[in-house]
Amino acid sequence: MIDLGKYEIWFVTGSQHLYGPQVLEEIAKHSREIAAFLDSSKSIPTKVVFKPVMTTPEDITRLCQEANASDACVGLVTWMHTFSPAKMWINGLKILSKPLAHLHTQYYREIPWADIDMDYMNLHQSAHGDREYGFICTRLRLDRKVIVGHWQDDGVQKELGIWSRAACALADSQKSKLVRFGDNMREVAVTEGNKVSAQINFGYDVYGYGVGDLVKVVNEVSDKEIDDLVKVYLDTYDIAPNLLPGKERHSSLREGARIELGMRHFLQSGNFTAFTTTFEDLHGLVQLPGMAVQRLMADGYGFGAEGDWKTSALVRAMKVMNAGLKGGTSFMEDYTYHFSPKGDKILGAHMLEICESIAATKPKVEVLPLSIGGKADPVRLIFDANTGPAVAASLVDLGDRFRLIVNQVDVVPTEHPLPKLPVARALWTPQPNLKQAAAAWIYAGGAHHTSFSFSLTQDYLRDFAEMAGIEYVAIDNSLDLNHFKQELKWNDLYYHVAKGL
Numbered sequence: 281m282i283d284l285g286k287y288e289i290w291f292v293t294g295s296q297h298l299y300g301p302q303v304l305e306e307i308a309k310h311s312r313e314i315a316a317f318l319d320s321s322k323s324i325p326t327k328v329v330f331k332p333v334m335t336t337p338e339d340i341t342r343l344c345q346e347a348n349a350s351d352a353c354v355g356l357v358t359w360m361h362t363f364s365p366a367k368m369w370i371n372g373l374k375i376l377s378k379p380l381a382h383l384h385t386q387y388y389r390e391i392p393w394a395d396i397d398m399d400y401m402n403l404h405q406s407a408h409g410d411r412e413y414g415f416i417c418t419r420l421r422l423d424r425k426v427i428v429g430h431w432q433d434d435g436v437q438k439e440l441g442i443w444s445r446a447a448c449a450l451a452d453s454q455k456s457k458l459v460r461f462g463d464n465m466r467e468v469a470v471t472e473g474n475k476v477s478a479q480i481n482f483g484y485d486v487y488g489y490g491v492g493d494l495v496k497v498v499n500e501v502s503d504k505e506i507d508d509l510v511k512v513y514l515d516t517y518d519i520a521p522n523l524l525p526g527k528e529r530h531s532s533l534r535e536g537a538r539i540e541l542g543m544r545h546f547l548q549s550g551n552f553t554a555f556t557t558t559f560e561d562l563h564g565l566v567q568l569p570g571m572a573v574q575r576l577m578a579d580g581y582g583f584g585a586e587g588d589w590k591t592s593a594l595v596r597a598m599k600v601m602n603a604g605l606k607g608g609t610s611f612m613e614d615y616t617y618h619f620s621p622k623g624d625k626i627l628g629a630h631m632l633e634i635c636e637s638i639a640a641t642k643p644k645v646e647v648l649p650l651s652i653g654g655k656a657d658p659v660r661l662i663f664d665a666n667t668g669p670a671v672a673a674s675l676v677d678l679g680d681r682f683r684l685i686v687n688q689v690d691v692v693p694t695e696h697p698l699p700k701l702p703v704a705r706a707l708w709t710p711q712p713n714l715k716q717a718a719a720a721w722i723y724a725g726g727a728h729h730t731s732f733s734f735s736l737t738q739d740y741l742r743d744f745a746e747m748a749g750i751e752y753v754a755i756d757n758s759l760d761l762n763h764f765k766q767e768l769k770w771n772d773l774y775y776h777v778a779k780g781l
C-alpha cells in the first residue's frame with residue numbers, strides 16, 4: 281500500500297560563474313555522479329534526481345518554485361561544491377516549502393598529497409563554500425538537516441535515508457485524509473486537540489462520519505467476499521477450534537470478516553489513510569472492530585482508539601517512514617506496571633487493537649468477551665510482540681503547539697506465559713528506567729496512547745518533527761530529569777516567541 285519509490289529528492293549543487301565554463305562542467309559531472317550513486321543506494325528509498333548546477337539567484341528561485349509545485353519532490357538536498365555566494369540563495373530559500381537537507385561533503389575523499397595544487401583547491405572547496413551557505417540558512421532561521429561526511433560513506437547514506445523517509449511521511453501527511461467513526465471518548469482530554477492546528481502543521485484533514493455510515497457499507501458486504509476472506513484467515517493464522525467452519529462460534533469469525541471488508545471498502549472509497557473508532561459509539565455494529573483494525577494497520581493504515589485522531593495520524597506517518605524496513609509499527613497503550621527488584625517494566629497492550637506487524641510469532645485468532653462496550657464478543661489476534669529496541673511516540677496538543685515525545689525502550693520477553701490475557705502484548709523497560717522515564721513522560725504531558733515502532737529510531741522522529749515545525753523531546757539513557765524539566769520550560773518560552781503573533 282505504501283510505495284516510497286514514487287517520491288523524489290532533488291540533488292542540487294551550488295556554484296557561481298566566477299570559475300568559468302570548464303570548471304562548471306566538471307562540477308556538474310561530479311554532481312551527476314553523486315546523485316546517481318545516492319539514487320542507487322539501498323539506504324535511500326526515494327529516487328534521487330540530479331538538478332543542474334545553480335549559479336544565479338534567478339535559477340535558484342525557479343528551482344525552489346518548481347520543487348514547491350512538484351507532487352513527487354519531497355525535499356531538496358543541497359551541496360556547495362565550490363563557493364556559492366549565499367545572497368543568491370535568499371529568495372529561493374525564503375519561498376521553499378519542502379524539507380531541506382544540507383549535505384556537507386566533498387567529491388574526493390582524501391587529499392592527493394603529492395599532486396594537490398591551486399586548481400584542485402579551487403575546485404574542491406565545500407569546506408568553506410558550505411559554511412557560507414550554512415550561514416544564510418541559519419540567518420533565515422531555517423529548520424534543516426545538516427549531514428557531514430563523504431558521500432559514499434554508509435553513515436551518510438543512512439542519514440539521508442532517514443531524512444528522506446521522514447520527508448515522505450510529511451508529504452504523505454500533507455495529502456492524507458483521516459476518518460473518525462464516532463467522536464472522542466467522552467471526557468478524555470489528551471486524545472482531543474485542535475484539528476485546524478493539526479492541518480496547518482501536518483496537512484492532514486480530519487473527517488467525522490457517523491458510525492451508521494460505516495454500518496451501511498459493512499452490511500453491503502457479500503457472502504462471497506466473506507467466504508474468501510475467511511479462507512485467508514484460515515491460511516494465515518492459528519484459529520481457535522471453536523471458530524473453525526461448522527463449529528459453534530464460526531459466525532463470529534465471519535462477522536469479523538464482514539467488519540474488516542466494510543471498513544476496507546469505506547477507507548478505499550474515501551481515499552482515507554487513517555481512522556479512529558470508539559467503543560462508546562458502535563451503534564449498528566455487531567462487534568467492536570478488533571481483528572479488522574489489526575489487519576488494516578498491518579496494511580499501512582493509521583489507527584487510534586477512542587477517537588484518538590492524533591495518534592492515528594502519527595501511526596500512519598510512522599508506517600510511511602518504515603515502509604520496507606524490518607520491524608513494525610503499531611498503535612499501543614501503556615497498560616500495567618511490573619515493579620520488581622529485577623527491573624521495573626511496562627506491559628503495553630490495548631483492548632484489541634495491536635498491529636500484527638510487531639508480532640514475534642504467528643498470531644492466534646480467538647473470540648472472547650470484552651468487559652466494556654456492551655457488544656458481541658469480538659474476534660482478535662493474540663500474540664507476543666517482538667523483542668529488542670523500540671520507540672514509543674506520543675503527540676500531544678499543548679494549546680499553542682504540538683509536542684512529540686519519544687521514549688527509547690527495550691522490549692523483553694515476558695517472564696512467564698500469560699495464558700489468560702486475551703490481547704496482543706509487549707513488555708518493555710523504558711530508558712533510562714521506569715522511574716525516571718515515566719516521570720519525564722508525565723511532566724511532558726505524554727499520552728497513554730502511543731505509536732510504537734521496532735523499525736524506527738529517534739532520528740526519524742526528530743527529523744519529522746523538525747520538518748513539521750513542532751516541538752520534539754526525547755527520553756532515553758541520556759536523560760537528566762532536572763535538565764529535562766528545564767528544557768520543557770525553555771521550550772514553552774521558545775515556541776511562544778518563535779511563533780510571533
Ligand code: MN
Pocket residue numbers: 585586613630729
Ligand atoms: Mn485506549
